Amino acid sequence: MKSSPFEHWDIETAKETYGIDHWGNGYFDVSDDGEVMITCPVNGSDTVKVPLMDVISGMKDRELDMPVLLRIENLLDQSISNINEAFRSAIKAAEYQNIYRGVFPIKVNQQCHVVEEIAQFGNRYNHGLEAGSKPELIIAMASLPSDESYIVCNGYKDEEFIDLGLRAIQLGWKCFFVVETPSEVPLIIRRSKELGVKPMIGTRIKLSTTVEGHWENDSGDRSIFGLNSLQLVEVIDQLKAADMIDCLEMLHFHLGSQIPSIHNIRQGVQEACRYYISMINEGAPMGYLDTGGGLAVDYDGAQHRGTHSKNYTMDEYCVDIVEAVMQTLDPLNIPHPVLMSESGRATVAYSSLFLFNTLDVAHFDPVFKVEKPSDDSDETLKNLFEVTERLNPKNVQECYNDAIFYRDEIRHLFNRGQVNLRVRAQAENVFLSIVQGVQSIAPSVEHLPEELTNLREDLADIYYGNFSVFQSLPDAWAIGQVFPIMPVHRLNEMPTREAMIADLTCDCDGKIDNFIGGRKTLPLHPLKKDEEYYMGVFLVGAYQETLSDLHNLFGDTNVVSIRINADGSYDFMRELHGDSIADVLSYVEYDPKSLRDKFRNTVEKAVRRGKISVSTRQQILAAFSASLSGYTYYEN
Numbered sequence: 243m244k245s246s247p248f249e250h251w252d253i254e255t256a257k258e259t260y261g262i263d264h265w266g267n268g269y270f271d272v273s274d275d276g277e278v279m280i281t282c283p284v285n286g287s288d289t290v291k292v293p294l295m296d297v298i299s300g301m302k303d304r305e306l307d308m309p310v311l312l313r314i315e316n317l318l319d320q321s322i323s324n325i326n327e328a329f330r331s332a333i334k335a336a337e338y339q340n341i342y343r344g345v346f347p348i349k350v351n352q353q354c355h356v357v358e359e360i361a362q363f364g365n366r367y368n369h370g371l372e373a374g375s376k377p378e379l380i381i382a383m384a385s386l387p388s389d390e391s392y393i394v395c396n397g398y399k400d401e402e403f404i405d406l407g408l409r410a411i412q413l414g415w416k417c418f419f420v421v422e423t424p425s426e427v428p429l430i431i432r433r434s435k436e437l438g439v440k441p442m443i444g445t446r447i448k449l450s451t452t453v454e455g456h457w458e459n460d461s462g463d464r465s466i467f468g469l470n471s472l473q474l475v476e477v478i479d480q481l482k483a484a485d486m487i488d489c490l491e492m493l494h495f496h497l498g499s500q501i502p503s504i505h506n507i508r509q510g511v512q513e514a515c516r517y518y519i520s521m522i523n524e525g526a527p528m529g530y531l532d533t534g535g536g537l538a539v540d541y542d543g544a545q546h547r548g549t550h551s552k553n554y555t556m557d558e559y560c561v562d563i564v565e566a567v568m569q570t571l572d573p574l575n576i577p578h579p580v581l582m583s584e585s586g587r588a589t590v591a592y593s594s595l596f597l598f599n600t601l602d603v604a605h606f607d608p609v610f611k612v613e614k615p616s617d618d619s620d621e622t623l624k625n626l627f628e629v630t631e632r633l634n635p636k637n638v639q640e641c642y643n644d645a646i647f648y649r650d651e652i653r654h655l656f657n658r659g660q661v662n663l664r665v666r667a668q669a670e671n672v673f674l675s676i677v678q679g680v681q682s683i684a685p686s687v688e689h690l691p692e693e694l695t696n697l698r699e700d701l702a703d704i705y706y707g708n709f710s711v712f713q714s715l716p717d718a719w720a721i722g723q724v725f726p727i728m729p730v731h732r733l734n735e736m737p738t739r740e741a742m743i744a745d746l747t748c749d750c751d752g753k754i755d756n757f758i759g760g761r762k763t764l765p766l767h768p769l770k771k772d773e774e775y776y777m778g779v780f781l782v783g784a785y786q787e788t789l790s791d792l793h794n795l796f797g798d799t800n801v802v803s804i805r806i807n808a809d810g811s812y813d814f815m816r817e818l819h820g821d822s823i824a825d826v827l828s829y830v831e832y833d834p835k836s837l838r839d840k841f842r843n844t845v846e847k848a849v850r851r852g853k854i855s856v857s858t859r860q861q862i863l864a865a866f867s868a869s870l871s872g873y874t875y876y877e878n
């Protein structure tokens with residue numbers, strides 16, 4: 243689609259168009275020469291800027307082909323500092339009489355480099371880990387450098403899970419078993435008695451507070467997690483009967499992820515505090531209140547309570563939790579508990595971005611110059627052409643209808659064998675030129691008919707990106723998650739195309755046609771010959787890496803971690819080459835060696851039959867082996 247919606251273009255327009263200042267949290271900017279810069283806090287308050295295109299060229303030098311997931315270690319560190327400092331300030335300002343201890347829920351990004359970085363950097367804040375399964379508990383116990391950090395065990399726990407947690411307590415950790423159902427309690431009681439270790443028990447409460455947004459069903463009566471008041475009584479009675487009520491120290495709740503409204507969070511904390519008080523009244527010592535996850539990321543930068551946004555800052559989140567707890571507990575002179583939270587999304591989202599190149603573009607523009615058909619041409623084609631001659635702002639609707647009518651008529655004629663391919667192609671060409679014409683005069687039409695308002699989307703280009711939505715942006719496919727996406731260079735040029743993005747999978751869901759701000763298309767630049775066009779999908783550090791799947795057998799992408807130094811230089815800390823074709827084949831139970839053997843037999847047969855020479859055989863086998871060890875994505 244040709245006409246550009248922009249009257250003028252400069253770096254400010256670029257920033258506004260892609261919303262980078264709104265969703266970037268100050269971590270990304272655009273340079274005067276039109277490149278996205280990572281704006282990284284170093285040494286507390288200073289920031290340095292690193293052009294993303296430099297990082298991309300460093301990847302190229304290291305033979306790390308697109309697509310690449312880029313992690314910026316500094317941004318991960320920054321997020322951990324942010325939440326800890328925000329709670330510290332809120333606690334100080336309100337004179338709250340206890341501390342904050344965060345834990346990172348491993349399920350949000352289990353990748354070794356990420357968890358190690360959180361454990362190492364987080365150590366200065368005693369930031370711990372949350373485990374929802376045995377493998378995650380094993381990660382936590384092996385990664386946390388100090389026993390000052392907490393471990394929280396959620397999820398269903400079998401004997402082995404419980405034993406591991408009790409061992410963690412023996413080793414000095416505060417390791418909480420969060421009870422999700424009363425049926426877990428007898429096992430905890432039995433194993434702790436058998437091992438002679440006093441457990442630290444928490445209860446996950448099912449609040450009646452419901453939240454807005456995508457995870458609405460994680461909250462409220464029908465939430466699949468947590469104890470209702472009846473079950474809580476059952477748990478308390480079980481512990482009392484075993485003479486273990488003194489082990490009940492924590493209350494946990496989790497209202498769901500990405501809670502867009504601060505009001506819901508406040509309400510949840512207030513309700514949870516009532517349970518907290520009740521548990522003290524029942525004789526439990528308590529002392530720890532865990533407010534779970536839910537701290538949202540403003541993916542579209544709108545700062546409102548929409549599904550992809552939030553109407554509060556991290557500071558407000560912390561202040562509201564601290565205040566809500568004090569307001570509920572202070573009138574009863576109940577000592578302030580250690581405040582805990584399990585922020586996953588907000589901790590890791592910013593630190594990763596996904597980069598891909600563009601392979602091709604499909605346009606919906608006329609391909610040939612539109613010329614008047616000769617007098618002996620098909621009548622319908624001539625009628626269609628006439629529409630181009632009378633199109634004006636007063637008759638757009640009529641012309642549009644006529645164009646569709648004649649185009650469909652030509653298609654019928656073609657299907658009946660009455661016009662040939664050339665005529666049909668000519669007609670489609672004329673049709674596209676009419677629709678383009680309608681689209682370009684549409685803005686000047688006063689009462690634009692409904693069906694003409696979507697023309698922009700109907701005529702949008704399709705940019706083919708070198709990636710798989712299913713592998714790299716699974717939430718975009720599965721739950722309609724919107725991520726900020728933009729070109730990472732050429733931002734000093736006006737984007738003259740409107741496009742949706744398709745991936746490499748041949749699946750009709752393998753596309754992105756939902757962008758921030760509710761847009762169905764993204765303004766992009768025309769591709770240049772012999773020059774790559776790179777786009778970035780930002781804020782992808784949470785949930786995207788491990789929910790991914792092998793649709794069409796596109797495997798893990800290359801991963802690069804960088805650390806930015808105070809002088810603006812940066813180091814490639816880690817690089818992980820993505821799956822080879824042999825890797826992904828072995829995931830679905832093929833044995834690369836036996837594939838090679840079978841193929842060898844086929845090729846050898848061709849030699850025997852005289853179809854190919856022995857030297858061609860060698861070339862074919864070499865190419866097959868090279869492919870097996872190659873990247874699953876498009877390689878240049």
Ligand SMILES: *Cc1c(COP(=O)(O)O)cnc(C)c1O
Pocket residue numbers: 347349350372396496498499500534535536537584585586587588784
């Ligand atoms: C998933 C989950 C979290 C993380 O939630 P975020 O919204 O990503 O912060 C925290 N706690 C529990 C129990 C979870 O299941």
